[in-house]
Amino acid sequence: MNKFKTTFLQTYISKVRAKSFIISTLIVVLLIFLAANVDRIISLFDSSEEIATIEVDGGEAAVTQVETLFEAAETDMDVVPHEGGEAAGDTAVLSIENTDPMTFNISAENEIPEAQMTQIDTALGEYQRMTNIQELDITPEEAEQLGQTPEVSYDIAATADEAGEDAAGESETPELNPLNSIIFYVTVIIMFFIIINYASQIGSEIAMEKSSRVIEMIVSSVHPITHLMAKISAMISVSITQLLVFIIAVVIAIQMFDFNNLISEFGLESNDLTLRLAIYSLLYLILGLVLYLAISALLGSFVSRMEDLQQALMPVTMLSLFGFYIGIFNTFSGENMLVVITSYIPPFTPFVMPLRAMHETTGQLVLLTGVLIMIVTIILVVMLASSIYRNSVLSTDTGIMKNLRRIRKE
Amino acid sequence: MSLELNNLTKRFGGNTAVDDINLTVPSGSMYGFLGGNGAGKTTTFRMILGLLEQTEGSITYENQTINYNVTNRIGYLPEERGLHPKLKVEEQIKYLGELKGMNKNDISDKLDHWLERFEVPENRNKRIEKLSKGNQQKIQLIASIIHQPELIILDEPFSGLDPVNVEILKKAVKELNREGATIIFSTHRMEHVEEMCEELCILNHGQQVVSGNIDQIKSDFGQKEIIIEGDHDVAFLKDMPGVIDMKQVRSKTTLKISEEQYAEQIYNEITSLGYFKRFQVKEPSLNDIFIAKVGRQYEQV
Known part of the structure; x- marks a missing residue:
């Protein structure tokens, strides 16, 4: 146990004190603080000014109608009749030219924010519709009938029979809560970032000891498996340390800055899936890191020269990239067959299961099954890595196949 | 109180690297393994340390098999030299010393002593990769003896060193032996064995040519x-x-x-x-x- 601690601390401290660790952590912390202030940053570059009063150039009837419609559209703008002069400050002038089709002209001094422009467009669209109804001389009920859309429902026997989960997901694309999407994206991106970064670090730790031959001195003092476990645990702890720094940065950012603007501007409100998603995201993030670091250690054990390391780690890069893409590109397409299947394939599980946790149709059992799959896979990979490491620790053979052949021979 | 190898054999596939070696290393002796490249010296050492499993035969130290419970009492300098290139000398020695169960203060004191002894005290805070090959070898020897082991196995300790440094190292090894450590070292230089050892074993292509007390061997030879x-x-x-x-x-x-x-x-x-x-x-x-x-x-x- 003492020797485990010695190797663990030596690796952990040297990695946490490394420049690469400090710099990459600082960059992400900086990004977190920037993201927390994204609304203020946007407003820095936004020269538009909100319109407070809109002057309508037309008859009294037009002014009343516009006022009613603007109120119905829940805008903050006051509608008043135009009394000559140019638009200035937070006042804009709306002139109506009653031709076919209707043309509206809005003049303002400054740029109008996009949100307000949308509101004006909606209100004026309604204005056009009302005018059309009047001109065509039809009742509002008739007008409503014209605007009706048909209801089409698909009743497919095969999917109705299927037990539970995927049937519901396939026929419709669910609305995603923006906050949940952000939690998912951040999880997957951070997981990918940490995996790529630490996979090569743990691989190079192991390969460096073998290529520099210091390993022979080490394993004459400590059992190779104890040593490997200490290395893997230390690297996982380093990555979790980094993750903790990120989480602390998020908490500090929440304490420091006023988030109300951000929440209202981007509609970031939690729903009843948010807590579940957050918990499973964190769980899968940690399990994903452990699995990929164990795989990297396994692959690093095959290598005895640093030059061969990148090649040996290729599977880690490929697998994590596939998982990452499956997660990212299916965020809005719901639980399709690809998502359902890949969520049970261990290297992809940590990327895809959080996506499924975003959907109400996914039961707890599915998510827990994913956790179980991950734990079993991690145990298997660690056992395999130990046995390979033990057998190849003093070998100077290069290449995976040569090492496997040699291990079989012994 | 000795190291015994009985019928020790190691095969890699069809290739026999060590073939039926029998010998006894008496406690407190200086024992030489002599042989050219591929004679089986390193393979024998790795089996003694438990890094390789023997195909046949047995190895006992003080009537016990060697495992990780006794490695703290053994020091080993591998033939393939290497240390963590990015670590400083002090960090490297502290890490390897702690793996042998020493505490930091003891390591620091002993390190000072040995760096002085090997005439390289200025290297204490240098990175390993900045040292010359000969100096790296001295640091590695320090790493293998700093915990005052009772059994020291040195695989080609003098190869690659200039004559002055060979003398410094020889003197240190002899002194360790005088202080009671049992020392086994391998070399391909006959004069080193003749000069330093009381006991030896000559290996040739994995086979034990002759072994035992040198004077006895010579007198038996006739x-x-x-x-x-x-x-x-x-x-x-x-x-x-x-x-x-x-x-x-x-x-x-x-x-x-x-x-x-x-x-x-x-x-x-x-x-x-x-x-x-x-x-x-x-x-x-x-x-x-x-x-x-x-x-x-x-x-x-």
Whole structure:
């Protein structure tokens, strides 16, 4: 146990004190603080000014109608009749030219924010519709009938029979809560970032000891498996340390800055899936890191020269990239067959299961099954890595196949 | 209180690297493993340390098999040199020392002592990769002896060093032995074994050519060498009984005899001729023993 601690601390401290660790952590912390202030940053570059009063150039009837419609559209703008002069400050002038089709002209001094422009467009669209109804001389009920859309429902026997989960997901694309999407994206991106970064670090730790031959001195003092476990645990702890720094940065950012603007501007409100998603995201993030670091250690054990390391780690890069893409590109397409299947394939599980946790149709059992799959896979990979490491620790053979052949021979 | 190898054999696939070695390393002795490349020295050491599993046979140290419970009492300098290139000397020694169960303060004191001893105190805070090869080797030797092991295994400790540093290291190794440590070292240089060891084992292609106490081996070997220097014609000695071989270079004649008892007769023959500058009966060299046992010249690689 003492020797485990010695190797663990030596690796952990040297990695946490490394420049690469400090710099990459600082960059992400900086990004977190920037993201927390994204609304203020946007407003820095936004020269538009909100319109407070809109002057309508037309008859009294037009002014009343516009006022009613603007109120119905829940805008903050006051509608008043135009009394000559140019638009200035937070006042804009709306002139109506009653031709076919209707043309509206809005003049303002400054740029109008996009949100307000949308509101004006909606209100004026309604204005056009009302005018059309009047001109065509039809009742509002008739007008409503014209605007009706048909209801089409698909009743497919095969999917109705299927037990539970995927049937519901396939026929419709669910609305995603923006906050949940952000939690998912951040999880997957951070997981990918940490995996790529630490996979090569743990691989190079192991390969460096073998290529520099210091390993022979080490394993004459400590059992190779104890040593490997200490290395893997230390690297996982380093990555979790980094993750903790990120989480602390998020908490500090929440304490420091006023988030109300951000929440209202981007509609970031939690729903009843948010807590579940957050918990499973964190769980899968940690399990994903452990699995990929164990795989990297396994692959690093095959290598005895640093030059061969990148090649040996290729599977880690490929697998994590596939998982990452499956997660990212299916965020809005719901639980399709690809998502359902890949969520049970261990290297992809940590990327895809959080996506499924975003959907109400996914039961707890599915998510827990994913956790179980991950734990079993991690145990298997660690056992395999130990046995390979033990057998190849003093070998100077290069290449995976040569090492496997040699291990079989012994 | 000793290390015993019984019928030790190691095969890699169809290749036998170590073939049925039997030997005893007495406690407190200085034991030499002599052999060229591929003789099986490193494989034997790795089996002693438990880094490789033997195919057959047994290894016991103080009547126990060697496992990770006793490794703290053993020091090992591998043939393939290497340390963590990015670590400083102090960090490296502290890490390896702690793996041997030492505490940080002890390591620091001992490190000062050994750096002074090896005349490299200025390297304490340098990165390993910045050191010359010879200095790296000194640091690695410090790493393998800093925990005062009772059994020290040194695989080719003197290879790659200049003569001055070889002397410094030899002196240190001898001192460790005097202080009670059992030392096993391998070399391909016969003179190192002749100079330092009481016991040895000569390996050739995995096979044990000869082993045991050097004086005993030489005396058991029987053959002796006689060196004669003088101006008289001694060519007739070639036909004397017991003479196996004779070489003449100018006035110096070297005879090989099968038993020491024939020396007296030869002495009597030449003294009847008159004055000789030299008549000396010498023990055979390890090289002679090797040639006699293996049937060819010892390969020095």
